[in-house]
Amino acid sequence: MKIVALVGSNAKFSYNRELLKFIQKHYIDNYEIKLAEIKNIPLFCEGLAEPDSVKNLANQILDSDMVIIATSENQHSVSSALKSVIEWLSSVEHPFLNKPVMVIGVSSQHTGSARAQVRLKNVLASPGVGAIVYNGNEFMLGNASEKI
Template sequence: MPKVEVIEIKDIPLFNEDDMQNSPKCVHVLAEKIMQADGVIFGVPEYDHAVPASLKSVLEWLSSVEHPFENKPIMIVGASYGVQGSVRVQINLRQILDAPGVNAQIMPGHECMLSNVREKFDENDNLIDSSSVAFLAECFGSFLSFIKIVNLDLVEN
């Protein structure tokens, strides 16, 4: 059974290009965790059709200081209250992760977008929609296969 570690970014300060030489220790700790991971799953909300400023800031720190996403298998999942299910934020995040200096390996297809989430979670934040649970299981299975393919390709090259 794969191990998943959930990492919050709420305590990482906003990126400051003038302060890159004194980057916060928490940025280096996060970068190390990412480099040690077989893959990274981004669970991202959609704010005005884009990534939240806090996530963009963390990505700027990481891509400026350590580059932990270089060739790292990435899966993006998102949820929204509306019917679009985070489609625009996922496009935005894919562009950021594919940019020079980041160079992540983003899983193609299997965009995991949960729409109308108010109806799909209970009062304890448990996903109760059986078709969404089945779809997520399929996506995570595909991600495990993607990790193997990316890592095998890196070893062979």
């Protein structure tokens, strides 16, 4: 099974990137997991031509069997970088359409990424994005700086 593991942060250091690397390392015998970064994708702007970085990410998602998105939580929501990427990916390519997606996350706050995950799942399941979002069995690690 081919899985794209999308790092939902453009930060130089991300606990969510570390989480996805952990998953990739520990499940290497069972799944082909490829990390996908969003740090080189520009801010979405309606009317601009789709950048090559967005096309490349869309193709990775289209070629996969499923996607895991690891999201941080910023002001009770997802990072602006991740939201922008989803806007790019739902404007032309639509690679999430009918694609199974699992949302996980790590945060330095005690609630983990609970609120961001709820918001992200709503966006992913919305018309225009159309992902098949897995609910239940959520993974949200809080107080990451003490645990990772």
